[in-house]
Structure formats: C-alpha cells, structure tokens
Amino acid sequence: MMINLIIDGKELSVPKGTTVYHAAKQLGIDIPIFCYQDRMPPFGACRMCLVEVEKMNKLQASCALEVAEGMVVKTQSTVAKEGREGILELLLINHPLDCPICDKGGECPLQDQTLKHGPGESRFYEEKRHFTKALPLGPTLMLDRERCIVCARCTRFGDIVAGDHALEMKERGFRTEVGTPGNRLVESKFIGNTISICPVGALTSQVYRFRARPWDNHSIPSTCTLCPVGCSLNIDSRDGQIVRTRSRENKLVNDIWLCDKGWFGYEFVSNANRLQQPLIRRDGKLTPASWEEALNLIVSQIKFAKPTKKIAGLGGNPLTTEENYLFQRLIREVAEVNHVDHRIGTPHFDSEQERLSPGMEISLGECESLSFVILLGLDLTEEFPLIWLRLKQAINKGAKVLFMGNFSPEIASYLTKIVLHPPGKELENWDENLPLIDEWVSQGKSGAIFVGQQYLINFNRPLILDKLWSFRQSHSNLTLNLLEGSGNSQGARFAGMRPDLGPLNQKIEEPGLHTLAILEAAAKKDWEFLYVVGANLAKKYPAKLWRSARENIKFMVVQDLFLTETALDADVVLPSLSFIEKSGTFINIENRIQTLHQGKEIPENSFSDASIFMAIAEKLGIQLSFEPAFLDALSQTKVFHTCELRTSLPLSEPVSNEKLKAVFAPALFDEGIRMKHDPHLIQLVKEPRLRMHPNEAKKRGIMQGDTVRLTTNKGSLQAKIKWDGNVAEQTVIIPLGFDLISAHDLDSNLINGLPIDIQLIESQKEESL
Numbered sequence: 033m034m035i036n037l038i039i040d041g042k043e044l045s046v047p048k049g050t051t052v053y054h055a056a057k058q059l060g061i062d063i064p065i066f067c068y069q070d071r072m073p074p075f076g077a078c079r080m081c082l083v084e085v086e087k088m089n090k091l092q093a094s095c096a097l098e099v100a101e102g103m104v105v106k107t108q109s110t111v112a113k114e115g116r117e118g119i120l121e122l123l124l125i126n127h128p129l130d131c132p133i134c135d136k137g138g139e140c141p142l143q144d145q146t147l148k149h150g151p152g153e154s155r156f157y158e159e160k161r162h163f164t165k166a167l168p169l170g171p172t173l174m175l176d177r178e179r180c181i182v183c184a185r186c187t188r189f190g191d192i193v194a195g196d197h198a199l200e201m202k203e204r205g206f207r208t209e210v211g212t213p214g215n216r217l218v219e220s221k222f223i224g225n226t227i228s229i230c231p232v233g234a235l236t237s238q239v240y241r242f243r244a245r246p247w248d249n250h251s252i253p254s255t256c257t258l259c260p261v262g263c264s265l266n267i268d269s270r271d272g273q274i275v276r277t278r279s280r281e282n283k284l285v286n287d288i289w290l291c292d293k294g295w296f297g298y299e300f301v302s303n304a305n306r307l308q309q310p311l312i313r314r315d316g317k318l319t320p321a322s323w324e325e326a327l328n329l330i331v332s333q334i335k336f337a338k339p340t341k342k343i344a345g346l347g348g349n350p351l352t353t354e355e356n357y358l359f360q361r362l363i364r365e366v367a368e369v370n371h372v373d374h375r376i377g378t379p380h381f382d383s384e385q386e387r388l389s390p391g392m393e394i395s396l397g398e399c400e401s402l403s404f405v406i407l408l409g410l411d412l413t414e415e416f417p418l419i420w421l422r423l424k425q426a427i428n429k430g431a432k433v434l435f436m437g438n439f440s441p442e443i444a445s446y447l448t449k450i451v452l453h454p455p456g457k458e459l460e461n462w463d464e465n466l467p468l469i470d471e472w473v474s475q476g477k478s479g480a481i482f483v484g485q486q487y488l489i490n491f492n493r494p495l496i497l498d499k500l501w502s503f504r505q506s507h508s509n510l511t512l513n514l515l516e517g518s519g520n521s522q523g524a525r526f527a528g529m530r531p532d533l534g535p536l537n538q539k540i541e542e543p544g545l546h547t548l549a550i551l552e553a554a555a556k557k558d559w560e561f562l563y564v565v566g567a568n569l570a571k572k573y574p575a576k577l578w579r580s581a582r583e584n585i586k587f588m589v590v591q592d593l594f595l596t597e598t599a600l601d602a603d604v605v606l607p608s609l610s611f612i613e614k615s616g617t618f619i620n621i622e623n624r625i626q627t628l629h630q631g632k633e634i635p636e637n638s639f640s641d642a643s644i645f646m647a648i649a650e651k652l653g654i655q656l657s658f659e660p661a662f663l664d665a666l667s668q669t670k671v672f673h674t675c676e677l678r679t680s681l682p683l684s685e686p687v688s689n690e691k692l693k694a695v696f697a698p699a700l701f702d703e704g705i706r707m708k709h710d711p712h713l714i715q716l717v718k719e720p721r722l723r724m725h726p727n728e729a730k731k732r733g734i735m736q737g738d739t740v741r742l743t744t745n746k747g748s749l750q751a752k753i754k755w756d757g758n759v760a761e762q763t764v765i766i767p768l769g770f771d772l773i774s775a776h777d778l779d780s781n782l783i784n785g786l787p788i789d790i791q792l793i794e795s796q797k798e799e800s801l
Contacts, residue, residue: 224295352616377572410484702769
C-alpha cells in the first residue's frame with residue numbers, strides 16, 4: 033500500500049511503514065541524526081531529527097514517525113530549525129572542546145551537525161561534568177565518557193546486531209554513562225563496529241589512537257583474507273604506513289560490519305620481526321643471502337630432485353587465487369608430479385570421503401531473510417563470525433534456530449532448541465529431531481542448514497553428508513551450506529592446490545600425495561625437495577612425526593612472513609608478502625570472487641609470491657603466467673563439487689562407547705603466527721583449557737583446574753581442565769591453535785570423535801567457573 037504525503041512542499045508516495053526520515057531522504061532532503069542507525073530499529077533518543085508536522089502540536093522525531101496519508105511535513109521551518117539548534121546546544125553543554133586531540137576529528141557527525149545546525153555561541157557558563165579521561169575498556173577500545181552524547185548506538189549494537197551485550201548504559205539522567213557489565217574489560221568479537229558507528233569520539237581505537245587525521249590518510253579498497261568470509265574493507269595508510277583498516281560497505285557480503293580481526297588485525301604487517309631478505313643455511317646456520325643466490329640454489333636443488341619425483345609444494349591458504357594457481361603449476365610442470373596440497377593440519381579426505389566440498393548455496397545477504405536455520409556442529413562466532421551477524425538479523429525477525437553439536441555455542445541464548453551429543457551420535461540425533469525439522473520445512477518458508485567442523489571433520493562425514501544432501505534435494509525451500517576452511521582455502525582449492533584435483537575441480541588421473549602422506553613418506557624414507565608457502569608444518573603435526581620427516585627431507589624451502597618454527601628448519605627461507613601488500617583475487621566461502629588491492633608499498637628487497645614462482649620457473653626454462661580465462665570459468669563453477677553418492681561407510685571402525693571422545697575447537701583469537709605478531713590482538717587471547725561436563729569430570733575424580741594428561745594410541749598432551757555444563761557428556765573439548773595446548777601432539781589426523789584416555793596429573797581445586 034502506498035501513502036501520499038508532502039515534505040517541504042514536494043509531493044511523493046512511499047510504501048506504508050516508511051518513516052518520515054526515509055521519505056525525506058528519497059527527496060534528497062538531509063535530516064540530521066545521531067542515535068538512528070539504519071541497521072537497527074528507530075530509537076528516537078537524541079531528538080536531533082525533529083521536524084514539524086501539520087496538525088501535530090509538537091515537533092516529531094522523524095526517524096521514529098511513520099508516514100500517514102495526507103501528512104504535511106516541514107523540515108526547514110523556523111520551529112524545526114530552532115528545535116534542532118536547541119538539541120545541539122543541550123548536547124554541547126557537557127561535551128568537551130577536544131576536537132584538536134580527538135581521533136574522531138574530521139569525520140565527526142557532531143562537528144558537522146554543529147557547524148550546519150548548531151548555535152553560534154553557548155549560553156552555558158557553568159562547570160561541565162568531568163570523568164577520568166581515556167578509560168581503556170580492553171586492548172582495542174578506549175572510552176572517553178565526557179564526549180558521550182548518550183545516543184545508545186553502541187549498546188544497541190551489542191543487543192540488536194551482535195547479541196553480545198558488550199556495553200551498557202549505567203546510572204540515570206545526567207549521570208548516565210557507557211560502561212561494561214560488572215565493570216569488567218569488554219568481551220566482544222565485534223567491538224570495532226561500535227567505534228565506527230559512534231557519532232562522536234566517545235569510543236575510539238587504541239590501535240589507531242593519535243596516529244593520523246582522516247584527511248592525511250590514503251584509502252585503498254580491498255578484501256580481508258583472515259577468514260573464508262572475505263569481508264570488504266578499506267586500508268588506510270599515512271606516509272606509507274598502515275594506520276587502520278575499516279569496514280567497507282558491501283551488502284552482498286559483510287554489509288557494514290567486520291569482526292575484530294578485520295578491524296584490528298593489521299599490525300603484524302609492520303612488525304619489526306618480518307623477514308626482510310632471503311636466508312640460506314650455511315654451516316648449520318641461516319644467514320642472509322641475495323635473491324639471485326637463493327633462487328639459484330633452489331633451482332639447482334629442483335633439477336637434482338626432479339628425476340626422483342619426490343618434490344612437493346604445500347600451503348597456499350594465505351596466497352591469492354592467482355598465486356595458488358602459479359604455485360601448483362610450478363610443481364606440476366617442473367616436477368611432473370601432483371604432490372601439492374593447501375590443507376595443513378586438517379584431515380585429508382579424498383573426494384570420495386569428502387562427498388561435498390565446502391561452500392554455500394545461498395548468499396550471505398540472503399541469510400537475513402531465512403525463516404528457520406539448522407546449525408550442525410558449528411560454533412559460529414569462533415569460526416565464521418560475520419555469518420552470525422547475518423543470522424542474528426533473521427532471528428530478530430522471528431527465525432527459529434535448531435542447534436545440534438558437541439557443545440553449546442556462545443549464541444546459545446538465541447537458539448530455539450539445543451541438542452548436545454557426543455561425537456558419533458550425529459545421525460541418531462538427526463533422526464530424533466526429524467519431526468521438528470519436517471514441521472519447519474513443511475511450512476514452505478525458506479530455511480538453511482549450516483554445517484560446521486564438528487560434523488565435517490568427523491569419522492562419520494560421508495554418512496552425514498549423504499543424509500543431508502539427500503534431504504536437501506527433496507526440499508526446494510532448503511539450502512545446504514558447508515562451512516570449513518581458512519583464509520583463501522576456497523581459492524586454493526579452485527586453483528588446483530589439491531593432489532587429487534586440478535584447477536576448477538578437474539579430477540586428476542594420477543593423484544599425488546596429500547600433506548600428511550608426504551610427511552609420513554618422508555619419515556620412513558628420504559624425500560628430496562619440499563616447498564612450503566605460508567604454512568607452519570612444525571606446529572600443525574605431531575612433533576615426533578615432524579622431526580622424523582624433517583631429518584629425511586634433503587632440501588626444504590619456506591616462504592613466509594616470519595621466521596616460523598618451520599622456517600627455522602629450512603635450507604632456504606624467502607620473505608613473503610601479506611594480503612595488504614598484494615593485489616589479486618580471493619574466493620570466499622560463497623564461491624564469490626573478490627578483489628584485493630595493494631594497500632601498502634612492498635617492503636624493500638621483497639617480491640610478490642607470484643613473482644618468486646615465475647622467477648624460479650623462468651630459471652628452469654618454463655614461462656609461468658596466470659590465465660584470466662581461469663577466473664571466467666571459475667565464475668561458472670557450481671558451489672558444490674560432488675561425487676557420485678553411493679552406500680557410505682564411516683572413515684573408521686566404531687570405538688567403545690566407554691571411551692571419551694575428543695572434539696577440536698578452533699578459536700577466532702588463537703596464537704597463530706599473525707596473532708602472535710599483533711601487539712593488540714594477542715591480548716585478546718584467553719588462557720586455553722580443556723573443557724568437560726562436570727558430571728563426566730567427577731566420575732573420573734577430576735576437579736576444576738586440575739592438570740590432566742590426554743592420551744591416544746599415537747601421542748599425548750597435558751593441560752588444565754575447566755568444568756563446563758555446556759559440553760556434551762563423554763566429550764572433551766580441545767582448543768586448537770595454542771602453544772599451551774599442543775592438540776596436534778595427540779594424532780596426525782585431528783578428527784572429531786578421536787577416542788582418548790584421561791589421567792589426573794596434578795590436583796589444583798578451583799571454584800567452578
């Protein structure tokens with residue numbers, strides 16, 4: 033239904049439910065706002081958007097007022113202007129004159145609105161209210177309460193968009209101020225967004241603090257590669273140095289939001305420990321060398337190793353799609369073998385075991401319109417945080433959510449039903465909840481299944497995916513979305529960085545060895561040449577396996593940003609580039625091709641990864657180049673690469689139900705190589721602990737804080753226990769990516785459901801957390 037009205041003498045028709053603010057916007061009329069943010073419902077707190085409406089006896093907040101038939105609105109009348117001027121005068125009573133030292137200066141709505149709508153001078157001569165200046169709320173967030181205008185954008189973001197309630201309004205009246213629950217340090221994975229939407233300088237970034245003015249910054253649009261979502265961002269630099277990254281609006285992917293890795297995860301790029309030049313091992317020590325010397329040595333070793341066919345290239349998730357394509361071509365064309373793999377530290381399913389490849393059948397933007405969602409073994413805020421922000425909007429609109437998995441996720445309070453089960457019970461629990469799922473599906477509304485690593489990295493993976501895919505095919509209003517991977521793993525896969533698949537998922541007739549098989553082969557017998565790019569093998573596999581393999585690898589090249597544990601073992605080390613310093617494409621979890629633009633000059637004496645691959649190939653008499661037709665063909669590729677579905681078997685024999693089962697849990701803030709070299713983000717890393725249900729722990733005499741040893745038939749680890757009633761019984765949650773808990777020492781294949789034994793080592797009773 034259309035509504036007819038007049039705004040500032042102009043007639044227009046808008047759909048019923050449109051606010052006066054948005055109707056005026058369609059006419060190009062600018063109404064000033066502070067509290068309103070169009071990703072959240074109207075609030076009407078700041079009163080800055082006051083307008084005069086005929087037949088209404090007082091000014092109205094246009095952001096919260098819906099249009100009505102025949103309504104006559106005046107946005108520029110004397111009364112409306114005086115109202116806005118009065119609001120600004122009141123806001124400025126306690127606002128300090130901090131503009132010369134405020135990070136918001138130059139991009140501050142309060143500055144702009146005061147200039148355009150405010151009074152020329154203040155009538156207030158009393159003392160302003162004062163708070164302690166620059167109050168740190170966490171490693172990345174700074175609060176200045178004197179500047180706050182109590183618009184509540186930040187607190188409402190936590191309630192409505194992120195669902196983490198990270199900030200809250202305290203006290204009442206003129207004493208109202210922003211704070212955290214319990215006055216603790218802020219706990220959020222999305223707090224950078226509150227800095228962005230704050231209309232004043234009350235919330236600022238500790239990372240960007242006092243580093244630049246916006247007019248000094250050179251901004252480049254690019255794509256974040258720190259997880260498979262691939263959010264759009266702007267890279268701001270000053271005098272050639274990165275000073276901040278910001279969200280770039282992309283309604284198809286991340287909308288206007290980023291997780292905190294995207295907001296603050298760039299300092300590693302300028303870390304002083306970055307590799308500056310090639311290193312060559314001489315007399316047992318890595319020493320500086322020229323590029324010519326390093327590349328000539330690599331070429332000579334490739335020539336020597338080529339007849340043996342024992343040449344492999346591993347890694348690639350941090351690379352662009354083009355670089356991955358060149359890397360696999362280098363190995364395949366030079367050595368004439370298919371020993372390439374981008375999967376590091378994860379189980380290596382072949383295409384038959386894999387069943388379906390990672391990917392999404394719906395776009396990220398479509399997630400907000402879903403009526404029901406089924407989450408299977410997916411800890412969204414740790415694995416794919418931006419997808420959670422999308423699904424939260426669907427929940428706000430009434431979407432129902434069923435979760436099945438090994439432990440309750442952080443978003444548990446927003447879920448309609450939670451079913452916890454130990455690994456191995458996936459199919460049984462699906463069947464038990466099928467009546468509820470059928471009820472939701474039968475209503476004919478759009479729904480989606482999202483499958484996470486608890487179900488995908490699982491001994492029952494083939495059985496699970498066969499059942500889900502069959503169910504999906506019989507329901508047209510349902511989509512199946514498999515969420516796994518890291519960085520540009522989708523780009524690496526489609527570029528051909530798999531031993532069993534070439535570019536565009538073309539099946540390889542004579543598959544090569546995957547990463548684990550290469551290391552196991554090297555541990556048993558000599559391996560001639562290994563080329564590792566952007567991967568720290570030494571931290572991703574059992575220490576014993578790695579040491580045995582390394583002893584038998586005659587020559588190893590490592591290409592990375594830092595001198596990792598793997599690089600310390602290399603014969604040649606080459607400096608790599610970060611995603612901020614390169615151009616190319618990134619393929620996200622939707623199979624969407626996105627563009628990276630170089631946001632910073634390449635460090636002196638460094639070269640792009642693509643240039644390095646091409647230089648090595650040229651010295652070997654091969655001309656490598658990237659074919660643009662590859663991306664054109666890629667855009668036509670189906671999201672899912674499927675194999676023929678047939679009677680499926682689990683990946684291993686069932687184990688005794690009396691055994692505890694391991695579940696390996698990734699963390700957004702872990703101790704990966706980039707996090708370690710980021711001084712602010714590393715402070716967000718929490719002490720890792722093993723998690724068990726209290727009932728399961730008590731049965732074994734294990735108390736909160738006790739140190740235990742977990743043992744498999746291949747290895748063991750020691751760590752402290754945390755009781756957690758949100759964990760399924762018969763299950764131990766083992767965090768991934770931490771030095772204190774080396775999960776990879778348990779087994780070379782970390783598959784959820786791995787049977788483990790537990791032994792108490794040291795009792796240290798703590799209060800239940």
